[in-house]
């Protein structure tokens with residue numbers, strides 16, 4: 001659907017029940033795609049949608065990747081093959097994981113395995129290599145760039161870190177619409193039926209809260225996130241406040257946990273926090289490691305938790 005003049009929000013389905021919205025910005029001079037979802041999604045949803053508008057894939061001028069997660073970069077190679085002259089862009093800090101699926105797997109998805117005694121299933125790894133087809137970036141961004149799509153229309157690139165270091169959002173000053181990506185993650189990531197399917201996977205709590213604060217101070221009338229319904233008017237603030245408050249609730253529950261136990265591991269924290277704040281199916285509980293890790297880092301930095309290792313060499317924390 002066209003959410004504001006020139007900006008189309010296209011649902012892409014993956015993993016059976018998941019949805020990710022890519023955005024197509026159509027100006028009179030340039031056409032830009034924001035994100036490519038997974039390898040099957042360009043041909044399944046993105047190109048057919050463009051066809052309806054009378055646009056061929058080879059007419060895409062820019063592809064802006066919001067951040068380094070499989071469901072945002074996986075279709076890159078397919079789009080590049082259909083639009084060989086398009087310019088691919090992402091934030092400088094996310095480029096290593098955007099371009100290389102093994103780096104993404106080791107650096108992001110397996111980051112908790114060794115330090116916390118968790119394990120990434122082989123089936124996940126196999127699926128990842130099947131779903132993600134990368135291509136090199138042509139240009140890296142840092143936020144603050146303006147991309148001109150028509151003679152009289154440009155959009156602003158915003159650096160909105162927290163979910164990743166180099167997360168980007170795109171703001172349209174003409175319509176006050178924000179293509180938000182996962183700048184704010186509400187109290188859960190939702191599936192295609194808007195049911196909670198996993199934890200809000202922010203990774204850097206201070207940075208995440210600062211991003212939300214920045215967005216709260218902006219004039220945003222239409223907020224289009226990757227895995228949530230379109231937010232309009234007053235809903236925009238509610239969405240951002242709920243994202244912020246969830247992060248603070250996780251922190252509060254970690255402090256409570258440190259009061260009632262001698263020490264705790266990541267797996268114990270996941271169990272405890274998901275029991276209190278998890279609205280998704282327990283099979284997805286391990287993704288809670290991302291927000292817990294983010295909040296623990298902040299509490300350790302503030303001197304409220306002490307970090308050490310147990311006999312198995314896994315991290316443990318106790319009240320300082």
Ligand SMILES: [Zn+2]
Nearest residue numbers: 069071182226
């Ligand atoms: Zn995503």
